Amino acid sequence: MAKFRGAIVVDTESCKGCNLCVVACPTHVIELNTDVNGKGYHYSYMKNPTSCIGCANCGLVCPDSVITVYKKAIDK
Amino acid sequence: MELTDIIKAENIVSQKSKLITENVMHYCPGCTHGVVHKLLAEIIEELDIQEKTIGVSPVGCAVFAYNYLDIDWSQAAHGRAPAVATAISRLQPEKYVFTYQGDGDLASIGCAEIMHACNRGENIVVIFVNNAIYGMTGGQMSPTTLLGQVTSTTPHGRDEKLNGFPIKITELLAQLDGTCYVTRQSADTPGAIRKTKKAITKAFQNTRLAKGVSIVEIVGTCSSGWKMSPVASNEWMREHMFKKYPIGDIKDI
């Protein structure tokens, strides 16, 4: 069982839906939304939020710096 | 644990660097430039050298780098960034001066300027993003375009009889006595990006040691020019580009 829980917040209006974060996520948390933002991009979002471990890989690969990653130790 | 318990300022582990401006990048989705810009911003922030750093942007897609990275910038004519950086560095030796160049800018029209800046051992950092194509002008052949690669000016694939061979400019520059650190990295996976960040950090630290030119080539993608999705572009890059342009340090003295 993971010792950490994570979460991401995507700046959906700035996201260009490049899909790189989706591929980089080791726990398959992220997907592209079927909806589009104001520019017509399928922005990324947490489809499976409970699987996020806060590894920040998505933030690292995002070319547009639109993902903020949070990580918190799970209380015993 | 609820999401609201996690999404709190004290739990942030990754966020946009303070040195990245609010301007929305004009780059296409998945562009390598965005990742490299972000790394530069983080490194300049972490080394606390914002007020000592001067960037020189190229002609090419990254011409507008100055809109995204909150430092002082000069925008150079096509290929001339190393000459511009030479004077900035010589006249302000206490500064961290870097050029940001693409493969057309550095390896074609700016061949003389990069060669001689390296040969003189200017105290500058060269960030060289190699995506094997002219992105901004619409996907023409660049000096590093691979044999067989289709571009708008090699619609039947690059043919060495017609177009010559792809140039490994970074290996050439490593031969020059004025370069101290020459490395080739990529920005396609979290691991690769972490390595690239280390390499660029080291390059900037070399400025403080006044050891000469540090060159970090980043093999990148151009999904619009290559006409593939960003994810497919990364796969194509790993399969084809890395063979011609292998990742790793070329020189470190």
Place this chain on the structure above:
Amino acid sequence: MGDIKLMKGNEVIAETAIRCGCDGYFGYPITPQSEIMETLMLRRPWEETGMVVLQAESEIAAINMVYGGACCGKKVMTSSSSPGMSLKQEGITYMAGAELPCLIVDVMRGGPGLGTIQPSQSDYFQATKGGGHGDYHLIVLAPASVQEMSDFVVLGFELAFKYQNPAIILVDGAIGQMMEKVELPDYTPRWSEQEIEEISGDWALTGKKNRKQHIITSLEYSAPPQEIFNHKLQRKYKEMREQEVRFETIHCEDADYIFVAYGSVARICQKATELLREKGIKVGLLRPITLYPFPTQAISDLCSKTKGFLTVEMSAGQMLEDVQLAVEGRTKVEFYGRMGGVIPTPEDVIEAFEKIFSI
């Protein structure tokens, strides 16, 4: 008062640059101006004033180094001769577009192409009309003596910074190679960081600290702001035309005929003026000192009482067009020129004058 010396025109450019607090020189060898960099390298000003001197790999690199130095608010310069000036046009138009001050010296030789290494004035169009692409002008100074080679280094930097625009000393190889007495200026220290802050603090690349980032670029994303900027440049050139015209007149008050000539040709025409006056022919000389802005009004004012102008140049007739534009057909404008590096003698000029005006 400064030192009085016997020096070559090109050497004086170098010596004055050091003395007036120039921060950097970037050049590439080409005849007939190589003495400028040679003098600097021999003098080693980096030990004396901290001035940077660098031999670049090409004229293109040299002018782009000047661009880089100018970005920092520094007093930087380059020099070259005609074929090299063609290569520098890229950097010059970028500097005009980025509104960067610098000093350029063109010691002209015969052309086109590689041409000759002998003196010429055939870069007039290139220097005064723009030279590179886009709507822009340089401030163009035309020395006619070794003394003016010194004076115009100081003046060139002054005007370049006043207008945030490149200034060029346009001189023929004769003045560059000539030795004459010169009074050199006293030493002025290079600008301190604080002085640069005061002079160019709102744009120079000094590192972003407690202020907005500074960006030096000549690029606009869309047409309307570019046009607004183009208008700004045009206002600047208008101000130059109103404020900075410099010229010299000799015996023009009662002259029936007036020579218009600059640089070494003006000296030749001055001698021709004296010889013709000895013969009782009332001749005068108008010597433009600034070729841009051109002394259009001064020539215009002389039209009514002048039977004719004779423009004399070491070219096929380039300044001639500016004289014609000033005269607007109100009196005769004739031309005598030598090309290819051939310098006319006063006798050549007199012969041409007498033939043209049937005297």
